[in-house]
Amino acid sequence: MxxxxxxxxxxxxxxxxxxxxxxxxxxxxxxxxxxxxxxxxxxxxxxxxxxxxxxxxxxxxxxxxxxxxxxxxxxxxxxxxxxxxxxxxxxxxxxxxxxxxxxxxxxxxxxxxxxxxxxxxxxxxxxxxxxxxxxxxxxxxxxxxxxxxxxxxxxxxxxxxxxxxxxxxxxxxxxxxxxxxxxxxxGSSGVRTRVSDGPPAGTGRGGPGLSRVLVGFLALYILNVAVEASVGGWEPTHLETVGYSATVAASATSVYWLMMTAGRFVVVPITMRYSPERILAVCAAGMTVCLLLALVKGVAPVAYAGVGLFIAPVFPTGLSWLNRALPQAERAGAWVIAASNVGGVAAPPLLGVGIEASGIHAVPWLLTALSGASLLATLRLIRLTRRSAS
Structure with missing residues (x-):
């Protein structure tokens, strides 16, 4: 690993x-x-x-x-x-x-x-x-x-x-x-038509295993982008509801997006030592813990910033894992990129329905449920990709 x-x-x-x-x-x-x-x-x-x-x-x-x-x-x-x-x-x-x-x-x-x-x-x-x-x-x-x-x-x-x-x-x-x-x-000069290396060895061979792995990646991306968009959309409302000023809530949301940018730079040296699947498992666990901490008013803004840091590497690192796991599935990256938009478009309004039923204070619980599902999807994918590689 x-x-x-x-x-x-x-x-x-x-x-x-x-x-x-x-x-x-x-x-x-x-x-x-x-x-x-x-x-x-x-x-x-x-x-x-x-x-x-x-x-x-x-x-x-x-x-x-x-x-x-x-x-x-x-x-x-x-x-x-x-x-x-x-x-x-x-x-x-x-x-x-x-x-x-x-x-x-x-x-x-x-x-x-x-x-x-x-x-x-x-x-x-x-x-x-x-x-x-x-x-x-x-x-x-x-x-x-x-x-x-x-x-x-x-x-x-x-x-x-x-x-x-x-x-x-x-x-x-x-x-x-x-x-x-x-x-x-x-932007196009200096780009080669193809790379001389073949696909990485030890990857999946197709068949039913391929479809299960691809569906797993689709679920992972939908869930992660759902968390990403929902935190950005509902964090300020939740923070204001628990007693923070509108200025603090807006600033905390800006910090969340800045941490997403910083996290992708921070993870660069880590990717040189650890596999994508291990990084994604740690990220999913970290997101879930931070969202639980957002239930505590005194640390909620910092907890949301932590979510931004942990979720930052998921989208790009997952693409690298996808390409290695399914080199025979041409253009699989396009399907997960398109599917990720489903999470970004659908999750915030669906979360709004849950908030109407449970109240604004339930935002961290609802987001934790999404993040927990993402963690389970990541662990399931690790098992599937190991099985298809054997």
Missing amino acids: TGTATPTPAADRLFSRPAAVASCVGFVLIGMLQSLYGPSIPGLRHEFGLSPAAAGLGLSLHFTGGVAGVLAFNAIHSRISNRALLAWGHGLMAVGSAGFALAPDWPSALAAAFLCGLGFGGIDYGLNQLFSVGFGGRSTAMLNVLNAHFGIGAVLGPAVVARLGPDAYPYAFGACAVLAAVLVFA
Whole structure:
């Protein structure tokens, strides 16, 4: 379960150093784009005369496009090169961002948000998929570095809107369009078509075991993203209910997201010594303990920050484990990335139903149940992958 990763020869890497840097910039970009819609709502309402619900459709269309982009680029990846996949993804984001910034009416803006989401999904899928195989023994570490840059962008986006003002949202989206256009060329040059190494030895052989393992990964991702989105959505409400001020509650939620970014950098050296499945088991256990501690008012903000730290490595590290466990299941990463969106979209409102029945004070208990299920799914996956490898 432990081991030291060996360096990958440059000839066997999918990415040159400049291409790896450009890929990280691409993840800063998609993090910024996703985080711009919410802070821009006041400006959108003023510009187009929208209700709050109507203004929120921009992000919904972006996410809808994201799921469609993941599935569409997965479907055509075998017929186009890695460079073409990344160039098309960045190109769609460039056109969509520019269209949203310049839209003359709200239907046009929504169409542009969907188009931007298509590119977003392509880059999210493409870079996660390629990084999971493109750096040999360092792929798990590099996946965490890549996804940490998404968090950097997600923090920068609201800061930019706060600095410019919500009415200046076209400038923020316009800047993203320019960066995406630059990445059409800079983000795809230096990316190889394929890596010379074959799939790792000692992995599954297909058949019924393959389907059980894939279903296990789908469940793991749905549950983890459900916890991630639900903590971000309900933490401030819970903290205010137990007696914290709105300012403290909002600040604690920001710290939660910052810890998710920091955690992906912190885990990088750990991935060089321990297997992905051991890391994920520890993360699931840590999340569950922290959510139980959130029941204690005096430590609740710190406990939620701990959840952010433990949940941070799950998404990227799980992709590395998936690729090793199911190398014969082509594009399995696309299915788990798409499925993870189900958890992010469905969990917060479903949790709201439970809160209506049990009260706001039950938030940590409900989240603990989700996290506990994630821990059980992780342990079950460890047994399944060991069995399929034997």
